[in-house]
Amino acid sequence: MEIGGSSESQNETKKGKSKTPRKPKESLLKQKSPAEFFAENKNIAGFDNPGKSLYTTVRELVENSLDSAEAISELPVVEITIEEIGKSKFNSMIGLVDRERVDAQLYDDYETAKAREKRLAKEARAQEVQAKNASLGKKVKEQSTMKGMKGRGEASFYRVTCKDNGKGMPHDDIPNMFGRVLSGTKYGLKQTRGKFGLGAKMALIWSKMSTGLPIEISSSMKAQSYISFCRLDIDIHRNIPHIHLHEKRNNDDCWHGAEIQVVIEGNWTTYRSKILHYMRQMAVITPYAQFLFRFISDAPDKNVTIKFARRTDVMPPVPLETKHHPSSVDLLLIKRLIAETSKQNLLQFLQHEFVNIGKSLAERLIGEMGPEFSPKMVVKSLTDQQIVRINQLFRQAKFDDPTGDCLSPAGEYNLRLGIIKELHPDMVATYSGSAQVFEGHPFIVEAGVSVGGKDVKQGLNIFRFANRIPLLFEQGADVVTRTALKRINWGSYKINQTQDKIGVFVSVVSTKIPFKGTGKEYIGDDINEIATAVKSAIQQCCIQLKSKIIKKMLAREQQERKRNLSRYIPDATNAVYDVLKYMSQSHASKKKRYSGEEAEILSNITANLITKETIKEKLAEHVEKVDYEMALEYATQSGVTEEPREDIFIQTLDPENKFIEFQSPIFVFRLVC
Numbered sequence: 001m002e003i004g005g006s007s008e009s010q011n012e013t014k015k016g017k018s019k020t021p022r023k024p025k026e027s028l029l030k031q032k033s034p035a036e037f038f039a040e041n042k043n044i045a046g047f048d049n050p051g052k053s054l055y056t057t058v059r060e061l062v063e064n065s066l067d068s069a070e071a072i073s074e075l076p077v078v079e080i081t082i083e084e085i086g087k088s089k090f091n092s093m094i095g096l097v098d099r100e101r102v103d104a105q106l107y108d109d110y111e112t113a114k115a116r117e118k119r120l121a122k123e124a125r126a127q128e129v130q131a132k133n134a135s136l137g138k139k140v141k142e143q144s145t146m147k148g149m150k151g152r153g154e155a156s157f158y159r160v161t162c163k164d165n166g167k168g169m170p171h172d173d174i175p176n177m178f179g180r181v182l183s184g185t186k187y188g189l190k191q192t193r194g195k196f197g198l199g200a201k202m203a204l205i206w207s208k209m210s211t212g213l214p215i216e217i218s219s220s221m222k223a224q225s226y227i228s229f230c231r232l233d234i235d236i237h238r239n240i241p242h243i244h245l246h247e248k249r250n251n252d253d254c255w256h257g258a259e260i261q262v263v264i265e266g267n268w269t270t271y272r273s274k275i276l277h278y279m280r281q282m283a284v285i286t287p288y289a290q291f292l293f294r295f296i297s298d299a300p301d302k303n304v305t306i307k308f309a310r311r312t313d314v315m316p317p318v319p320l321e322t323k324h325h326p327s328s329v330d331l332l333l334i335k336r337l338i339a340e341t342s343k344q345n346l347l348q349f350l351q352h353e354f355v356n357i358g359k360s361l362a363e364r365l366i367g368e369m370g371p372e373f374s375p376k377m378v379v380k381s382l383t384d385q386q387i388v389r390i391n392q393l394f395r396q397a398k399f400d401d402p403t404g405d406c407l408s409p410a411g412e413y414n415l416r417l418g419i420i421k422e423l424h425p426d427m428v429a430t431y432s433g434s435a436q437v438f439e440g441h442p443f444i445v446e447a448g449v450s451v452g453g454k455d456v457k458q459g460l461n462i463f464r465f466a467n468r469i470p471l472l473f474e475q476g477a478d479v480v481t482r483t484a485l486k487r488i489n490w491g492s493y494k495i496n497q498t499q500d501k502i503g504v505f506v507s508v509v510s511t512k513i514p515f516k517g518t519g520k521e522y523i524g525d526d527i528n529e530i531a532t533a534v535k536s537a538i539q540q541c542c543i544q545l546k547s548k549i550i551k552k553m554l555a556r557e558q559q560e561r562k563r564n565l566s567r568y569i570p571d572a573t574n575a576v577y578d579v580l581k582y583m584s585q586s587h588a589s590k591k592k593r594y595s596g597e598e599a600e601i602l603s604n605i606t607a608n609l610i611t612k613e614t615i616k617e618k619l620a621e622h623v624e625k626v627d628y629e630m631a632l633e634y635a636t637q638s639g640v641t642e643e644p645r646e647d648i649f650i651q652t653l654d655p656e657n658k659f660i661e662f663q664s665p666i667f668v669f670r671l672v673c
């Protein structure tokens with residue numbers, strides 16, 4: 001790849017036709033370190049602009065904290081604080097003296113008197129239009145007074161701190177974990193939120209680019225007598241940590257976990273809602289974690305404190321590290337596995353370094369490779385050609401699919417809890433699919449579909465999760481959105497796609513999520529296996545909902561019928577009474593004689609023993625009876641043998657709040673101790 005060139009060589013190109021003999025061309029070849037590459041292309045890691053960088057920094061730190069607590073089966077407690085730092089405070093932090101503007105015209109936001117006049121006139125006109133619209137009851141748009149301003153404007157700085165109760169980090173590893181791009185502990189074949197060994201370093205690179213300040217890490221591992229403290233930044237060109245301070249401090253409180261602090265440029269105003277949505281959705285998919293989110297500003301009215309309480313103590317099982325499936329490997333990987341294996345011969349290597357290759361299959365595979373292969377041959381002596389042969393066979397042979405045992409899906413219970421907590425829907429259905437396979441990697445799709453609820457807009461409200469990370473960006477291209485919009489016939493499940501308030505929650509877990517880009521923002525729609533599993537999981541939820549919806553519709557119709565019949569009771573009473581009165585008069589005056597039961601009724605009318613009130617009561621009783629009989633008939637037909645049931649969820653006793661909550665979609669029952 002040609003990256004830039006020396007000024008000399010550029011001059012040469014410009015001059016082009018010079019007749020002077022050319023000097024031998026200097027080589028244009030240059031190298032870049034991974035840190036340099038990501039610093040120059042930070043958008044591919046989710047650091048597109050200051051606002052998005054603030055969001056991604058929060059994400060990366062929170063996800064590391066959750067991975068870390070879950071790795072030691074500790075119910076996560078994560079505290080995240082974003083502290084706004086004014087320009088003066090920031091300057092004093094870096095030892096820079098504030099300076100007043102002297103040459104005003106030098107600045108990008110300088111406005112000439114004429115331009116100011118023009119702008120004010122325009123704003124006044126806009127205000128007039130707004131006032132007019134408001135008086136007509138029309139929606140008014142917020143006016144931006146600084147619209148059209150040139151330049152990047154004043155930067156805003158934030159100190160982001162994330163503290164957890166996780167496993168901490170070994171003292172000596174901390175510098176590389178935070179100061180060397182593409183280094184991490186999550187490269188193994190395991191379901192984790194982190195994968196690339198990049199996130200925390202990107203936060204540091206961004207802080208270096210925007211504020212020049214280092215990152216600070218405090219960490220202690222379980223039962224460790226000291227807390228490691230490290231202040232470092234990164235040598236971008238060499239991709240190595242540049243350590244300012246690395247020391248051991250007392251750990252008198254026997255704390256374990258990590259606290260990471262970084263000062264970056266950001267934009268809280270534009271990304272406030274994204275960050276809060278992220279935290280809310282993270283709390284939904286991780287109801288066994290407790291989050292404390294704080295935004296601290298110089299203006300106290302802008303402060304935000306949200307505690308997302310733990311809703312359950314049930315943690316999904318810890319994801320397990322697994323071995324490669326033979327259909328997911330390539331030449332490079334086979335070579336690496338050969339270099340790293342502790343097994344001596346080919347038979348042992350095949351048996352122990354891959355899943356789904358038992359002894360007899362390994363023997364058959366070796367037989368199939370050709371006469372120069374044997375079970376006892378030393379695996380490290382395989383030639384390049386022989387490795388190609390193994391790879392070819394792996395691609396063509398049939399292997400059992402990997403099981404999903406190593407995965408840790410959120411679980412239907414957690415998903416349901418999250419949906420109820422988030423949307424308070426009228427009805428909800430959840431489904432957990434069985435493990436499927438994409439390119440040798442197992443994956444599980446879980447889905448939840450809800451109808452109704454508070455703060456839910458009409459139409460589809462889509463919530464996506466991958467390895468239990470909420471995905472908030474690039475929604476349009478994501479497999480879940482596309483499937484919900486285009487491949488589900490909502491009408492056939494009695495759900496109105498545009499009028500109903502529909503919540504669609506889909507969570508995918510895998511040893512390898514095929515994200516588009518390192519920013520982990522969406523899963524493409526081009527993977528058939530995943531698209532099919534997503535569609536089927538949503539459909540399963542819809543099938544469950546359909547029967548609930550039909551029952552509700554029938555109940556509503558019945559209610560309607562009853563109301564309609566009851567509406568006629570007063571008129572029917574008058575009519576029946578008038579007829580009976582007339583008949584009773586004929587009977588009494590002997591104009592027309594009635595006998596038996598009829599005569600008895602007519603006498604009771606005359607004697608005022610049957611009044612309008614009596615008829616009204618009888619008619620009402622009849623409507624009730626008809627309604628009950630119809631309900632019974634419906635219940636017999638549809639096989640309903642019990643009273644309707646409602647799921648309820650019990651929240652654990654929180655030591656701070658002495659109460660237990662029973663939560664159901666329609667009520668919360670609080671037991672105070």
Ligand SMILES: Nc1ncnc2c1ncn2[C@@H]1O[C@H](COP(=O)(O)OP(=O)(O)OP(=O)(O)O)[C@@H](O)[C@H]1O
Pocket residue numbers: 060064065068164166167168169177178183184185186193194195196197198199200201257258259
């Ligand atoms: N809060 C933490 N507690 C314990 N270890 C941590 C913590 N934060 C980071 N680490 C360690 O530092 C390593 C590097 O973190 P980083 O965020 O750069 O990458 P990652 O999480 O491995 O992958 P990704 O780039 O996909 O997020 C992690 O693999 C982990 O071992």
